[in-house]
Amino acid sequence: MLSNAIEAPSSQTEVKGANHIEELTWAEVNLDAIAHNVRAIKKHIGSQVEIMAVVKANAYGHGAVPVAQTALQNGSTRLAVYRLIEGIELRQAGITAPVLIMGYTLPSQAETVVRWNLTPTVNEQSQAQALSAAAVNQGRQLSIHVKVDTGLGRFGLLPQEIIPFCQALLKLPNLKLEGFYTHFSVADESSESSQAYTRRQLDIYHQALRALEAQGITVPLHHAARSAALLAFPESRLNIVRPGISIHGLSAFSNGASFIPTQPAMTLKSRVIRLRTLPAGASVGYGRTFITQRPTQVALVPVGYGDGYHRLISNRGQVLIHQQRAPIIGRISMDQVIVDASAIPGLKQHDEVVFFGRQGEATLSVDEVASWAETINYEVTTSLLPRVARVYLRGGKVTAIHRLKGLTPPRTERTEEK
Numbered sequence: 001m002l003s004n005a006i007e008a009p010s011s012q013t014e015v016k017g018a019n020h021i022e023e024l025t026w027a028e029v030n031l032d033a034i035a036h037n038v039r040a041i042k043k044h045i046g047s048q049v050e051i052m053a054v055v056k057a058n059a060y061g062h063g064a065v066p067v068a069q070t071a072l073q074n075g076s077t078r079l080a081v082y083r084l085i086e087g088i089e090l091r092q093a094g095i096t097a098p099v100l101i102m103g104y105t106l107p108s109q110a111e112t113v114v115r116w117n118l119t120p121t122v123n124e125q126s127q128a129q130a131l132s133a134a135a136v137n138q139g140r141q142l143s144i145h146v147k148v149d150t151g152l153g154r155f156g157l158l159p160q161e162i163i164p165f166c167q168a169l170l171k172l173p174n175l176k177l178e179g180f181y182t183h184f185s186v187a188d189e190s191s192e193s194s195q196a197y198t199r200r201q202l203d204i205y206h207q208a209l210r211a212l213e214a215q216g217i218t219v220p221l222h223h224a225a226r227s228a229a230l231l232a233f234p235e236s237r238l239n240i241v242r243p244g245i246s247i248h249g250l251s252a253f254s255n256g257a258s259f260i261p262t263q264p265a266m267t268l269k270s271r272v273i274r275l276r277t278l279p280a281g282a283s284v285g286y287g288r289t290f291i292t293q294r295p296t297q298v299a300l301v302p303v304g305y306g307d308g309y310h311r312l313i314s315n316r317g318q319v320l321i322h323q324q325r326a327p328i329i330g331r332i333s334m335d336q337v338i339v340d341a342s343a344i345p346g347l348k349q350h351d352e353v354v355f356f357g358r359q360g361e362a363t364l365s366v367d368e369v370a371s372w373a374e375t376i377n378y379e380v381t382t383s384l385l386p387r388v389a390r391v392y393l394r395g396g397k398v399t400a401i402h403r404l405k406g407l408t409p410p411r412t413e414r415t416e417e418k
């Protein structure tokens with residue numbers, strides 16, 4: 001039942017070459033792709049269902065604030081993160097939309113949760129009491145969500161714990177039980193048994209909700225679906241969907257399928273910093289895992305596991321240079337990789353190298369990088385560390401550059417805003 005991905009052509013013109021951007025290594029984040037993806041999801045689910053854009057882990061490495069702002073401007077009405085600190089980051093950027101914290105918050109963080117008007121997931125009584133006390137203390141009402149574990153075996157209360165827990169909650173002042181939700185474990189898998197499991201999880205959710213309602217406890221917001229579920233199980237959309245990966249334009253399915261035409265938002269770029277020809281029999285990189293068989297033009301590129309590019313890709317991966325594939329040879333080190341660029345004529349120092357994303361007509365997908373690193377597409381972008389500058393594009397133009405600790409080299413200061 002899963003169809004293969006058909007990617008819509010990118011709606012924006014590209015920034016040509018690397019020369020406009022004074023970085024060694026950077027990730028371009030196409031905010032038009034984020035906008036397109038949120039709109040595509042909205043169109044697919046219809047006006048009755050809200051979108052809670054999941055921007056946890058720095059929006060899967062893309063940058064939480066720009067992705068959140070773009071999602072909110074294009075049809076998302078809510079945001080979700082995992083930790084208190086991530087919610088504070090959004091609030092400090094001036095974002096006022098409801099923000100759900102899907103992970104655990106300590107009772108000692110209750111005052112801060114209330115101060116920033118974040119919506120915590122409440123999982124235990126001591127936490128509920130601390131939040132209620134903080135809300136009373138600050139003279140506010142606090143919305144909270146309760147999560148039921150329907151079969152992921154992770155966070156959330158078991159179905160039989162829900163009624164006593166919520167009854168106790170309702171006795172606490174200044175708390176509003178606003179949402180009731182769950183999370184699927186195999187919604188991204190297409191086998192019969194996985195699909196049956198997802199349906200069973202949804203059944204357990206509905207049973208728990210009906211049991212609550214039978215006790216006279218009504219909760220206005222119901223949500224369950226991450227990207228894969230909202231696409232493959234329309235009945236799981238309820239009031240709100242919680243897409244993350246599909247907002248960033250990557251496939252939510254283990255087989256790479258896609259139901260709607262989303263566009264990958266990120267391209268990881270660097271440059272050739274050194275180019276030379278090694279003789280046959282030369283040893284390349286730590287551990288001498290690669291020995292040249294013939295004279296080899298090698299390009300040194302400043303991307304390593306210290307940027308979040310996985311070391312498992314050593315001697316396996318490829319990059320794009322001049323829109324052609326070139327193999328990574330030898331071990332990936334913390335700061336650099338070596339590429340066999342023998343097949344690329346006319347290559348010069350400082351020419352652009354793409355690790356995933358698009359270069360002209362050529363593409364190299366995040367899924368392909370994930371397979372070399374024996375992981376999933378989620379981990380590839382989320383792994384990118386702060387040392388990699390994030391360059392934001394709209395309409396093919398650079399609109400902002402976020403660098404490590406906000407550092408701005410003086411020469412680009414004038415051109416980077418607007």
Ligand SMILES: *Cc1c(COP(=O)(O)O)cnc(C)c1O
Nearest residue numbers: 054102183226227242243244245
């Ligand atoms: C990460 C996460 C999501 C989003 O999942 P995607 O597969 O990226 O769409 C939704 N809900 C919860 C609880 C999550 O942890």
